Amino acid sequence: MYQPLHLKYRPQTLSEVIGQEHIVRTLINAIALQKIAPAYLFSGPKGTGKTSTARIIAKSLNCQSSNEPTTKPCGECNSCKGITASSSVDVTELDAASNSGVELIRELISTIQFAPVEGRFKTFIIDECHALSSQSWQALLKTIESPPRHVVFIFCTTELHKVPETIVSRCQKFDFKRVPVSLVASYLKQISHQESINIAPSAVTAVAKANKGHLRDSLKLLDQLTLLGEEEITSNWVWELSGTIPEYDLLTVCENISKGEITGNLGILQDWIESGKQPTAIHTSLVSFLKDLLVCKTNLNGRHLTQLEEDTWEELVSISQLWNIDQIRNAIAILMARQSLMRDEDAHLWLEATLIEIVPTNKGSHQSQPWKDWKTAQDAINWAKEQLPHLTQAQLQEHWQKLTPINGKKAPAWVEAVQKLQQKQLQQA
Numbered sequence: 320m321y322q323p324l325h326l327k328y329r330p331q332t333l334s335e336v337i338g339q340e341h342i343v344r345t346l347i348n349a350i351a352l353q354k355i356a357p358a359y360l361f362s363g364p365k366g367t368g369k370t371s372t373a374r375i376i377a378k379s380l381n382c383q384s385s386n387e388p389t390t391k392p393c394g395e396c397n398s399c400k401g402i403t404a405s406s407s408v409d410v411t412e413l414d415a416a417s418n419s420g421v422e423l424i425r426e427l428i429s430t431i432q433f434a435p436v437e438g439r440f441k442t443f444i445i446d447e448c449h450a451l452s453s454q455s456w457q458a459l460l461k462t463i464e465s466p467p468r469h470v471v472f473i474f475c476t477t478e479l480h481k482v483p484e485t486i487v488s489r490c491q492k493f494d495f496k497r498v499p500v501s502l503v504a505s506y507l508k509q510i511s512h513q514e515s516i517n518i519a520p521s522a523v524t525a526v527a528k529a530n531k532g533h534l535r536d537s538l539k540l541l542d543q544l545t546l547l548g549e550e551e552i553t554s555n556w557v558w559e560l561s562g563t564i565p566e567y568d569l570l571t572v573c574e575n576i577s578k579g580e581i582t583g584n585l586g587i588l589q590d591w592i593e594s595g596k597q598p599t600a601i602h603t604s605l606v607s608f609l610k611d612l613l614v615c616k617t618n619l620n621g622r623h624l625t626q627l628e629e630d631t632w633e634e635l636v637s638i639s640q641l642w643n644i645d646q647i648r649n650a651i652a653i654l655m656a657r658q659s660l661m662r663d664e665d666a667h668l669w670l671e672a673t674l675i676e677i678v679p680t681n682k683g684s685h686q687s688q689p690w691k692d693w694k695t696a697q698d699a700i701n702w703a704k705e706q707l708p709h710l711t712q713a714q715l716q717e718h719w720q721k722l723t724p725i726n727g728k729k730a731p732a733w734v735e736a737v738q739k740l741q742q743k744q745l746q747q748a
């Protein structure tokens with residue numbers, strides 16, 4: 320029977336959960352030392368392993384291959400199989416999003432006094448727990464404070480801020496993180512190998528990037544790509560299917576902006592919209608790419624700070640010569656100011672307007688000669704304070720004093736010095 324990849328590759332032991340090292344280590348120790356908390360709270364973005372980990376704990380507590388809780392549940396015994404099939408009598412999974420009322424919770428609480436039927440523990444996994452009504456939380460509060468020794472609650476949520484503080488403080492809390500793109504990529508590579516999926520290395524990275532560290536969505540996309548029936552899956556297919564923007568298009572857009580070629584960009588934008596790219600996705604790609612451009616401009620060895628492929632980075636390095644730092648920062652600022660318009664019905668119009676506005680005008684070149692506005696040394700220092708808010712007036716004074724003029728002029732030397740300090744700050748950040 321066909322099984323989607325994200326279900327086939329659901330981790331079955333704690334050591335198979337990737338990208339959550341501190342959580343895995345703590346839970347392995349807790350189980351090995353038999354220090355099981357009565358209530359756990361797993362929070363974090365979707366598809367990062369919360370439900371999987373909750374089920375692994377349930378298995379670890381009750382696996383029949385061992386006489387006590389084990390960090391390596393066998394996956395074969397009745398208990399393990401029951402939990403996988405969601406049919407174990409000792410493990411209750413509740414989706415609070417569809418059962419938020421208090422009746423079900425009361426019913427659940429009324430059963431906890433009874434000993435487990437097959438295993439050592441009764442586990443209650445409450446998924447999407449932020450959806451529980453306040454009455455439900457009230458009812459749970461006393462129970463999770465001092466439950467019977469054989470009971471473990473595991474609350475999972477993507478919206479921690481909606482969980483009452485009184486509950487949070489009574490649980491052992493674990494924050495699941497988005498998995499780094501590089502780790503997702505190597506995981507996908509491994510699975511592709513096991514499944515004999517022929518996919519280009521750059522396409523694997525593109526899948527991971529398109530889903531920003533969400534494993535479930537990455538695996539789903541990989542699944543979808545295999546159905547294309549292509550000899551080899553390339554990045555182009557990934558961009559096509561996921562609705563993300565190809566890097567080579569973004570390179571062209573950046574080059575066009577710097578050269579003031581407005582119509583070229585409007586054409587690219589139109590192609591994107593016609594091929595179904597969403598304005599929000601276009602907006603995010605542009606902001607993120609300009610951020611990469613800024614990194615590139617300020618640190619030639621900064622590729623690891625971006626998720627760019629090597630060849631894209633190299634092209635970006637040459638395009639970055641056409642930009643100055645202020646122009647890049649302006650472009651990002653303009654885009655950010657338009658963010659809320661991207662869900663508007665006319666978002667594509669706003670995008671067009673933004674792409675036009677982003678093109679540096681003569682005002683831009685004036686900004687590369689800010690001294691035109693300076694009358695005194697203090698003006699120059701005040702300008703620098705705006706660029707380097709982390710430095711004090713005194714520190715800036717000191718830099719000003721030490722300045723070596725260029726061709727006898729202090730102002731251009733000052734702009735250069737400030738830009739260097741900015742770069743240093745960016746590299747440290």
Ligand SMILES: Nc1ncnc2c1ncn2[C@@H]1O[C@H](COP(=O)(O)OP(=O)(O)OP(=O)(O)O)[C@@H](O)[C@H]1O
Pocket residue numbers: 324325326328329330335336337338339363364365366367368369370371372475476477498534535536538
């Ligand atoms: N950390 C992880 N390590 C390995 N696989 C993972 C991880 N996180 C997610 N997955 C994959 O994604 C699928 C879904 O994961 P899971 O149901 O545990 O996510 P979740 O955090 O509960 O998400 P949601 O908030 O949407 O319920 C798993 O079956 C597995 O294939």
Ligand SMILES: [Mg+2]
Pocket residue numbers: 369370371446475
């Ligand atoms: Mg879940």
Ligand SMILES: [Zn+2]
Pocket residue numbers: 381382383384392393394395396397398399400
């Ligand atoms: Zn077992």
